[in-house]
Amino acid sequence: MSGEKPSPVRHFLRSSGVMALLYGGSVGLTFLVGVLLARLLGASGYGVYALAMTTATLAGIATEFGLPVLAMRETGTARASGDWSGLKGLLGWADRAIAVLSVVLALGTWAGVWIFAARGASAYLATLLWAVALVPFVAVGKLRSFVLLALDHTFASQFPVMILRPLLFLIGCSGLWWVSGSLAAWQAMAAQVFGAAVAMGIVVWLFRRVRPTELATARPVRDVRHWLSACLPMGLTEGLRLLQGQLALLLTGALAGTAQAGIYRVADAVAQITALVASVVGTAATPMFARLWREGDRRALQRVAAASAWAMIGGALLIGAPILLLGDWLFPRLFGADFVASVPVFAVLWCGSLATAVFGLTLAVANMTGEHMLSTRAFGLIAAVNLAAGFWAVSHYGAMGAAAASALGSFVGAAYCAAMLHRRTGINSTAFNRALLPAGGGDAAKGEGA
Secondary structure (H helix, E strand, O other): OOOOOOOHHHHHHHHHHHHHHHHHHHHHHHHHHHHHHHHHHHHHHHHHHHHHHHHHHHHOHHHHOOHHHHHHHHHHHHHHHOOOHHHHHHHHHHHHHHHHHHHHHHHHHHHHHHHHHHHOOOHHHHHHHHHOOHHHHHHHHHHHHHHHHHOOOHHHHHHHHHHHHHHHHHHHHHHHHHHHOOOOHHHHHHHHHHHHHHHHHHHHHHHHHHOOHHHHHOOOOOOHHHHHHHHHHHHHHHHHHHHHHHHHHHHHHHHHOHHHHHHHHHHHHHHHHHOHHHHHHHHHHHHHHHHHHHHOOHHHHHHHHHHHHHHHHHHHHHHHHHHHHOHHHHHHHHHOHHHOOHHHHHHHHHHHHHHHHHHOOHHHHHHHOOOHHHHHHHHHHHHHHHHHHHHHHHHHHOHHHHHHHHHHHHHHHHHHHHHHHHHHHOOOOOOOOHHHOOOOOHHHHOOOOO
8 A cells, every 4th residue: 555654674675675776786896906005015104104093093082082973873763763963963963073183193193103102113103194084084974974874865875885995095095105115004094094084075965965955944952961961871882883793803912922913803804704694784773773662662673683684694605605715716817826824713702793693783772772881881791801811812812712702702792692692681682582573463563572
């Protein structure tokens, strides 16, 4: 019927289709960039680049601090209520906060680099100087991108970040190599800054073109106390998420050296390819979780969560298994002989992600249903397990130990979050969810737990 509400699962599948195309292009470009950097920089140079990027990413937590996630959630609230004044006030306040914090962070970092560099030149410090310039461009672009995503402008929200930025980065690195005949880690980071700046400008321009008229004309209302109370736990969660994702690399660089860090970085980059489907469904499903929760449609929320989990499992198997089987032949031919040691590291990371996929998007569901602290505790648990296991494992086994610690931490944290989420809300976000079965009672099943 024409008046029927579109199925959330169909909406999820449509959004996932768009995201699949974008992620496919992004993975291809990112893979080309990884091959280029690994070959031109070598294991040690690539390790320097990866460590500088990781440091800047973690430092950038202070500028974002949960604001993009809060903006996504508030956009869902504005769409449901029709009141856009709060969202407009939030975006203006967030822009100013990001600008001020980025300047403070940049000045502090540059001062620190100047002090430490007084004893002699350092490839890492030179690269870090460029890396910190990424922070404001990434933060502002991410803020508008998340709002566009919550407004169902999937392509506009992701194309500049997922396609244009790595394409410009690839062109910049190739151009620098063509001119000078070589590529240093700091030059690669400079190309990254160029791509991020252009991508941010395009995201902001697209946002101004497609934002709802009600948002553009609304009178901004500021509720800083409410925003801080909401974004602080979200920022802590995001910080812990980024930390657990980068902790293994930092530990490897600190305890085993930049060459082992480069080996881990390549293995992790290939492992991210096997998580392509997880990234697609996560980006498509997360704003739906917020909207369905606000509408009280718990059964539809669980159906989307369960479908996401099975898509993650299937995608990891279909993409990862062939890579693992061909790894000994594939890695040295793509990245160079230095990176044959990345194959077993990749195997451990892939097995860990496959096991964790059973729990689906449980942390995203927790964030979008108001259970911020649960998600924060889960990420804290992941980081704690990763850190505790990583210190011993990296010291003894280098990149391989880092991969094992990372896989263990992710599994334990996801299992904890899924169990506690079900206990507190009745929502089962895992693959083992009866919500995917046809509802026997039609609308009577709406809102029931699984």
